[in-house]
Amino acid sequence: MTAQFSKIIRPDPIVTLDNWAEENIRLPHGDPKEGMYQLSYTPFWREPLYELSPSVRTRKVVVVGPVQIGKTLLGTIFLLGTAALSPGPALFILPTREMAGTHVEIKFDPMTEAMGWDIFPVKKSRQAGNTKSLKKYPGGSIIFAGSEEKTTSRSLSMRYIVISDADGVKGNVGGEGDPMILFPKRAEHYAGIEKILIESTLKIKGASHGENQYQQSSMGKFHIPCLKCGHMQYLEWGTRDTPFGLKYQVWKDGKIRKTWYMCAGCGGEIEERKKFIWLNKGEYIHEDPVNKYRGFMVHGLMSPPGMALWDDKALEWIKAQGKYEALQVFLNTFCVKTYEHPGTVRLKWEVLKARAEPFRFFEIPNDVFVLSLGVDTHDKRLTLTLIGRGKDDELWILYFGEIFGDPNDSYVWDELDKFLARGFPRKDGASLKISNCSIDMGGHRTEAVKKYTRKRWPQCIAAQGARGNTGPILAPPTDVDVTFGGQKIKGGAKVWNVNTYVMKTDIYARYKKDKPGPGYIHFSADLPDEFYKQITAEEFVMTTKKGYPVMSWENTRIGKDNHALDCLVYALAGLMRITPTLAVLRPLQPKPAENQAKKADNRADSRPKPPPKPARRNPAQPRKRRKRFDGW
Numbered sequence: 001m002t003a004q005f006s007k008i009i010r011p012d013p014i015v016t017l018d019n020w021a022e023e024n025i026r027l028p029h030g031d032p033k034e035g036m037y038q039l040s041y042t043p044f045w046r047e048p049l050y051e052l053s054p055s056v057r058t059r060k061v062v063v064v065g066p067v068q069i070g071k072t073l074l075g076t077i078f079l080l081g082t083a084a085l086s087p088g089p090a091l092f093i094l095p096t097r098e099m100a101g102t103h104v105e106i107k108f109d110p111m112t113e114a115m116g117w118d119i120f121p122v123k124k125s126r127q128a129g130n131t132k133s134l135k136k137y138p139g140g141s142i143i144f145a146g147s148e149e150k151t152t153s154r155s156l157s158m159r160y161i162v163i164s165d166a167d168g169v170k171g172n173v174g175g176e177g178d179p180m181i182l183f184p185k186r187a188e189h190y191a192g193i194e195k196i197l198i199e200s201t202l203k204i205k206g207a208s209h210g211e212n213q214y215q216q217s218s219m220g221k222f223h224i225p226c227l228k229c230g231h232m233q234y235l236e237w238g239t240r241d242t243p244f245g246l247k248y249q250v251w252k253d254g255k256i257r258k259t260w261y262m263c264a265g266c267g268g269e270i271e272e273r274k275k276f277i278w279l280n281k282g283e284y285i286h287e288d289p290v291n292k293y294r295g296f297m298v299h300g301l302m303s304p305p306g307m308a309l310w311d312d313k314a315l316e317w318i319k320a321q322g323k324y325e326a327l328q329v330f331l332n333t334f335c336v337k338t339y340e341h342p343g344t345v346r347l348k349w350e351v352l353k354a355r356a357e358p359f360r361f362f363e364i365p366n367d368v369f370v371l372s373l374g375v376d377t378h379d380k381r382l383t384l385t386l387i388g389r390g391k392d393d394e395l396w397i398l399y400f401g402e403i404f405g406d407p408n409d410s411y412v413w414d415e416l417d418k419f420l421a422r423g424f425p426r427k428d429g430a431s432l433k434i435s436n437c438s439i440d441m442g443g444h445r446t447e448a449v450k451k452y453t454r455k456r457w458p459q460c461i462a463a464q465g466a467r468g469n470t471g472p473i474l475a476p477p478t479d480v481d482v483t484f485g486g487q488k489i490k491g492g493a494k495v496w497n498v499n500t501y502v503m504k505t506d507i508y509a510r511y512k513k514d515k516p517g518p519g520y521i522h523f524s525a526d527l528p529d530e531f532y533k534q535i536t537a538e539e540f541v542m543t544t545k546k547g548y549p550v551m552s553w554e555n556t557r558i559g560k561d562n563h564a565l566d567c568l569v570y571a572l573a574g575l576m577r578i579t580p581t582l583a584v585l586r587p588l589q590p591k592p593a594e595n596q597a598k599k600a601d602n603r604a605d606s607r608p609k610p611p612p613k614p615a616r617r618n619p620a621q622p623r624k625r626r627k628r629f630d631g632w
């Protein structure tokens with residue numbers, strides 16, 4: 001231990017982190033507030049830092065705010081402060097491994113260097129074992145990790161945990177549940193003296209970890225006083241018509257003439273140029289003051305003096321009008337609000353459940369002429385959804401259930417074999433077999449799925465979600481088994497890529513149909529509520545990546561499952577092999593009938609045997625390829 005560090009370590013139970021930070025934290029060269037850390041620029045961090053002090057009993061803190069306000073710095077100060085005052089193992093989680101690495105390189109290392117702390121040597125590693133993602137020091141350590149890394153959620157007990165940029169973390173890490181519950185579990189061994197900080201901007205309504213956590217907390221909002229009437233208020237953006245909020249005047253050429261904040265108390269002006277004064281008179285008002293989970297929210301209008309200038313923000317706001325992506329960015333990154341796209345249809349699962357019909361599980365109506373099974377694999381079970389398809393693409397959900405056991409064990413697959421060998425009697429006496437069984441090979445049991453499907457082709461296929469939104473619904477399979485020399489084995493395992501984005505769009509379009517007919521889904525009375533919750537778990541959202549809108553389906557039930565929806569996607573996609581009634585994104589060019597017939601013949605020669613035709617009495621398959629996506 002160096003002399004420098006022993007000076008810093010002076011276990012003093014009375015020192016709180018807010019005081020400690022101002023005496024010890026030095027922001028590196030290049031930081032806008034280079035030099036000693038001053039809470040007078042960001043007085044709203046005083047209370048959260050106090051709560052994070054080892055000498056204070058609070059165990060959990062959530063902070064939500066705009067970008068560029070020092071939330072990540074708060075996490076860093078917390079871990080450095082605890083390292084100095086009460087050392088212990090610490091974990092700093094960012095959404096991805098890459099982000100964690102960048103954070104260490106451009107924020108953490110330069111800061112400890114500026115502070116003269118040589119306890120975390122990286123380049124000139126004198127202390128063994130220190131790497132970019134692991135910082136050891138006497139009495140403790142800090143690990144930097146991405147939320148998607150498998151090791152992040154398991155093993156090793158932690159006393160201090162920071163989850164930074166929580167809304168960037170996926171809703172259900174590795175299918176193991178809500179990461180905001182999962183990660184803090186790592187501190188269970190330290191129950192009572194552990195400290196957890198969750199920090200985030202807010203993103204998508206319903207899928208925001210930050211908002212979800214904040215709502216469970218004391219819900220503190222930073223209020224500042226009007227310098228004229230003394231009225232304490234949380235600043236809000238407001239609009240032209242609100243009796244308070246940010247107001248602006250615009251010159252004819254579109255430039256901002258003036259911005260000011262209209263006080264909610266007296267209607268007078270709260271001036272940006274006096275920000276330093278009113279900000280330092282501010283304090284948190286907690287909606288649930290006795291709640292031990294302390295929550296803090298700061299609006300972008302209260303960004304440190306000189307940052308996020310109101311004139312610039314007013315202009316940004318004006319320009320964002322009518323542009324959903326820009327508006328979302330503004331609301332998320334400045335107003336600390338989640339965003340709901342106006343096109344988002346929040347589908348209630350109860351609506352679908354209300355449509356359930358009296359037929360029981362495995363009771364096959366006469367209108368069904370082909371059966372398909374979707375299988376979702378997990379570490380400890382298989383989830384099954386059996387669907388039937390009839391004329392005009394009508395669907396019936398005929399079964400939803402599970403086979404318990406680890407898919408690495410063969411008995412699980414023996415059960416599935418029995419299921420697939422069964423004949424399902426139709427009302428009219430015909431017996432149907434499952435023509436297609438699509439098994440999801442994502443997750444941790446990929447090899448088991450490959451092994452199973454290898455021998456059961458063509459009835460069973462191994463499927464996975466394709467990258468991107470623009471590919472075909474079901475791409476021709478890829479051979480994945482290779483020889484010693486690296487050549488693909490033709491009769492080996494195959495992987496089928498499914499465009500889950502288009503499939504989900506199709507399925508959700510079906511939910512909107514409320515009367516039996518083409519595309520309608522019939523639900524069995526035996527389906528549990530959980531099935532409906534799972535098939536409506538996702539929501540269409542638009543986000544912005546590098547300035548471009550990105551459309552996707554997101555699981556909005558935080559920490560909850562969406563397996564039934566995955567089953568439905570794969571079952572339906574697998575049916576494309578048998579009755580391809582869904583149009584491919586880029587519709588095929590119409591060709592003379594002769595050519596097409598020839599081509600089909602050629603294909604039959606060179607390709608593996610087509611799947612068995614389903615037994616049926618009414619050969620009432622749709623003859624024409626119907627175009628489902630008009631205008632795409």
Ligand SMILES: [Zn+2]
Pocket residue numbers: 226227228229230231263264265266267268
């Ligand atoms: Zn006032």
